[in-house]
Amino acid sequence: MLHPVVLSGGSGTRLWPLSRHNQPKQFLSLLGDRSLFQETLLRASRLPDAQPPVTVCADDHRFMVGEQLHGIGLASGGIILEPVARNTAPAIALAALHVVDRDSDAMMLVMPADHLIEDEASFRSAVERAWAPADEGWLVTFGITPDYAETGYGYIRRGGELVTGAYRVSRFVEKPDAATAERYVAEGSYAWNSGMFLFRASRYLEELGRHAPAILAAVQKAYAGKMSDLDFTRLPKDEFLASPSDSIDYAVMEKTERAAVVPVSCGWSDIGSWSSLWAVAERDGDGNLNQGDVISVDSTGNLVRAADRRMIATLGVDDLVIVDTADATLVARKDRVQDVKKIVDRLKSEGRQEHLFHRKVYRPWGNYDSIDMGERFQVKRIVVKPGAALSLQKHAHRAEHWIVVSGTAEVTCDDRVFELRENESTYIPLGSVHRLRNTGTEPVELIEVQSGSYLGEDDIVRLEDVYGRS
Amino acid sequence: MLHPVVLSGGSGTRLWPLSRHNQPKQFLSLLGDRSLFQETLLRASRLPDAQPPVTVCADDHRFMVGEQLHGIGLASGGIILEPVARNTAPAIALAALHVVDRDSDAMMLVMPADHLIEDEASFRSAVERAWAPADEGWLVTFGITPDYAETGYGYIRRGGELVTGAYRVSRFVEKPDAATAERYVAEGSYAWNSGMFLFRASRYLEELGRHAPAILAAVQKAYAGKMSDLDFTRLPKDEFLASPSDSIDYAVMEKTERAAVVPVSCGWSDIGSWSSLWAVAERDGDGNLNQGDVISVDSTGNLVRAADRRMIATLGVDDLVIVDTADATLVARKDRVQDVKKIVDRLKSEGRQEHLFHRKVYRPWGNYDSIDMGERFQVKRIVVKPGAALSLQKHAHRAEHWIVVSGTAEVTCDDRVFELRENESTYIPLGSVHRLRNTGTEPVELIEVQSGSYLGEDDIVRLEDVYGRS
Missing domain, CATH: 2.60.120.10 (Jelly Rolls)
Known part of the structure; x- marks a missing residue:
């Protein structure tokens, strides 16, 4: 049976001022009424034979997770609270132990909570293609067919075909420079590393034990000490902290002999910045993405988002990101939004609150x-x-x-x-x-x-x- | 004796969203704590032998005028309420009748309420130079020595010198095109028409009677029906409405034989737009005028004004005007701010309130x-x-x-x-x-x-x- 696992990590400051430490990207309604987290849960729940999804999240976010689950009326497969962030390899190990407890044969579909997938049918068919190799014990990663030469993602090169549409992984490569990225895209056998996976929970644990035994041991010890509290699973902090902090890619995927990749083109985006939100959204005839009460005069190519009970008027401005909240407004050039971090750093260094909480x-x-x-x-x-x-x-x-x-x-x-x-x-x-x-x-x-x-x-x-x- | 008269007309939408119909430019604190109206009153009160200033304002603004007068602890020479706006010739006639009632020999210094004068000493010395010709019956206008070839103002050409630093007016000219403005500035005998005047109240009324008798008659009739209410002088609406609506320039100054001009360079600005406020203000090393809680990263040449309890962060943006209020934010290219009117027109046509009132x-x-x-x-x-x-x-x-x-x-x-x-x-x-x-x-x-x-x-x-x- 399929057990969706949603990883709600990341404290996401790249969409500041809308994202804050206590309300990161996955919990925001960026396009439409539902949050990325809610869309991810719903997408998972619509897969054939999907069990209620398991969420792994920071302890700080437990009530937000509970409320957002409740908001879409979805049964939960459990909410595992990380007492501290240790990256994806331990988080997925926790989820694997959790689902194996319920279903020793469990197939896990691991999905980050903060990604957009516009073409759900293509995503579903990719999951179908991944099933046979995963069933045979492969750890399958989903590789996004690149639209352009992005330098901000890692790439996966595919090797020989295992079954139709599923390949051995030839190699994982780090974020390339622009020329290398161009070559990858032209070459055709490279895909973006999306951070989504399908595998048997038991196989992941096996491979983790083989390639990162310290992580498995620590996570097993932490999981043995778990406390259940309604839907929440809490873990003893010190035991979990004992696990090395590592990503699934480094700890397992790059080392196992049984890594497979299923290429997919499904309108995927990690919405890593305001400009990528603008890029994936439907825009008006002037290329503006105006959300909320916005009056736009002679303005083109902007992302403008007004807060409740407030309006924004733009006049003669192009290619800006203007994001308004109850206590802070950002006005940035669209091609500079990756530096929003500089503003967040300034807020931190000045001991302010606007990066931590909303009003x-x-x-x-x-x-x-x-x-x-x-x-x-x-x-x-x-x-x-x-x-x-x-x-x-x-x-x-x-x-x-x-x-x-x-x-x-x-x-x-x-x-x-x-x-x-x-x-x-x-x-x-x-x-x-x-x-x-x-x-x-x-x-x-x-x-x-x-x-x-x-x-x-x-x-x-x-x-x-x-x-x-x- | 000198009777300052402050004309608080104009419903000022050019500084929207800070200026609103019920709180136009003159009542705003644009630079420092006091409003332009308050600064004008204080400047007038510091002139030698100045009597308490007389204010002419719209009925709608009476409490704002009263409160701002009270706020600087200045005695008032009276507040004349225009039941309806009829331009400057009738407004100044009302003030003339008002001061002549108190002092038949009264000298009037007429000043718009919404102008900035940075160099008060030069302004005072111009008033001194104007005194002798005004005393002899000339209607003296103050001409601002142009800094550049502005096409948004009327110009005054000076003729022969009457006394040192005071000249006959050779002619008034309408707003010129750019080439003509360049020629005026190069030529040296042209000045900007500032809308400030010095003359005897009785002489103004005489000349008004000669060149615009219908205005004088209507204003006299309206003034005869006045009602006093504490510091306020109210006028019967229908009688005042009977006056033609005209400016002092058209009705009197361009027609009288006795128009004089005193050129002055006193750091004058009518702050007719956000860009002119930026131009006259002290800016930081990056050319930004940041007012309130502003965090500026890699941004230059901007005017940024944050509202109470709110912050604005700018990232990589140049030459913008960003003005925030409790209910509306403007983001405009600095060289497009003269079109703020387009936004105000949109608000009007949509039956909204954001151009009328603040929250x-x-x-x-x-x-x-x-x-x-x-x-x-x-x-x-x-x-x-x-x-x-x-x-x-x-x-x-x-x-x-x-x-x-x-x-x-x-x-x-x-x-x-x-x-x-x-x-x-x-x-x-x-x-x-x-x-x-x-x-x-x-x-x-x-x-x-x-x-x-x-x-x-x-x-x-x-x-x-x-x-x-x-």
Whole structure:
């Protein structure tokens, strides 16, 4: 049976300011309503005989993963939380151990969470072509037939044909220079290394044990110490940290005798930058990709993305990337967007927050958005998911006013527990022990006005927390 | 005695999105903390023997004018409200009648409210040079010695010298084409028509009566029907509307035998576009004028202005204008900013609001900012000035929650009148008659959460209003 495994790694700063440390590329809705992660899950779920997909992600992203899975109503094959990032070889090993536990014969389809595939039929037929060699014990990688001489990807050269449309790997090559890339494309036997794989879980573990035994040993030890928590699988940090950090390519694919490649042309993109998003998107007659409330006058070849409740007007500008969010706007020349990292580095070095979080912050119980702030006050819009609850908590320096604007909240304030409906308010005095809970079936939305001398997120004492944060 | 007259006309869309219909260029702080209007008032007040300045402005802008006058603590010589715009000849006639009432011998220095003068000493010495001819009955205009062959201004050619540094006007010329402008600049006897004048009020009225008697008659009739209201002089609309609409140049200066010009070079600019603001401002080593929270990487020659609580990052872009506000951002090529009008026209034709108001709206009693909005709620930050009060009012479709975050408010809610201090809240039920007043000496700042099925500004019944709006 086919077990899709979605790797949600990477902290993606290349799409800043839309991507942030706590909300990387795979969780963004870049084209259409769904995120790349959601599209990847859905694509996997539509494959024949596909089991519920397994996700491997950073511990930090567990609630975002849970929420996005829930958002598309898909059954989950489990969410494995990496306590720390160790690259793809250990991550895939965790997933292999996880699926082998359920199905000793499991076939794994490994897919990065942040890739775009426009032609799903071609992708499916590639998976079909890969099946026979994978069934015979080959580790099959998918090689993207190159459209142009990209220097930012590694290439795979194919060797002899195994079955129709599937080949031995002749060799893996590093990111080439421009002339070499041109030669590869002209030559015809090279494909881009996409990071997608099909193989039996047991075969991957075998080959990993042969070529990178330290990784296998560490991952096995970590996996043996796992703790299950609803849909989440947690791992002991020290044991996982003991694994060398390495990619599947270096650790296994380049070393095994049984590497195969299935070339495919399926409208693939890793959306590695704003310019590649522009390149794959449908654009208007002036070559603009305008998303949101945009007025464009005498402007061509731009990517313009407006934030909620805001408009962007462009006048006489060409080949720019303009991306707006609640707290930061990027204006860049389209052929310079690979240097967005320079801006993120500047933010880091200045100790700022705009590369870490959006103004709207996701929490296990929902989200909050800091909509206004003054010298001694802050206003937040808070959304609590059905069934969710904030921790039982108190603050040393602020009082809070809560006004429910939709749904019904259950409020605990010291000894009292009461309901607060739309258009009702309450006051949480400084120092009182309080909790906000949504016992209903619709989201609760409320406006919180904080008043006090210090309003930092760290002024919180958590007395009880259903998410283990107290 | 010298009576400065500041003309605050013009609805200024050329600096959109910072300038809006209800907050044109003269009221903006473009360079430094004070607005061009405030700088003009202060410059006038520093002239020898200057009386408190008289302002002529649109009725719509009266509270902004009052607040900006108050903000610099300057005594006012009166604020004349034009019920409708009729160009400069009638506006200056109103001011002339106003100052002649107080001082029959009054000398008027007419200044547009939205010009920048960097070299105040040169300006003062020009006013001194103009004094003698004005005293003898000449109507003196100030001609700016051109720095370059601008085609966007009218020019004045000087004739024979009257006294040192003051000349008869030989002729006024319309905006020239580029070659003609070059010739004017090379020739040396031409100056830009700045729209600043010095003359006796009585002499202006005489010459107006001679060359444009219909204007004088209509303005006199309107002025005779004036109503005084604190510092404001209001005029009957129909009478003022009866005046032909014409500029002082066409109506008087080009016709009188007694037109003089005083050439001056005083770092003058009318800041007619974002590019001219960039041109006059001090820029960094890369030629950028960065205002607010801006991170600039490999970018040169830009004007970048970030809004409150927001940052802008530029990467590899040159010669752009990027202006951010709470609800709209402009990105334009610097040499195309004269076409900002095209965007404003688009907003008009689409029935939008972004050319009319900022998200933050000024009212006689203070201001409000719509900081968040949802399907059935809206959140505003409201500031009430000391001594000010909102109207006694009620709403048919919304209830309101008020939380004071600084200052002390006096609240009327049906039969109750009570004080609300920082960190206190109250609830205004749907349909109840309420008022918010600031009886203290510090501004009151409060957060209002509106809840209801319809949240438009027009759901208001005003029962009493100190500003005559009920």
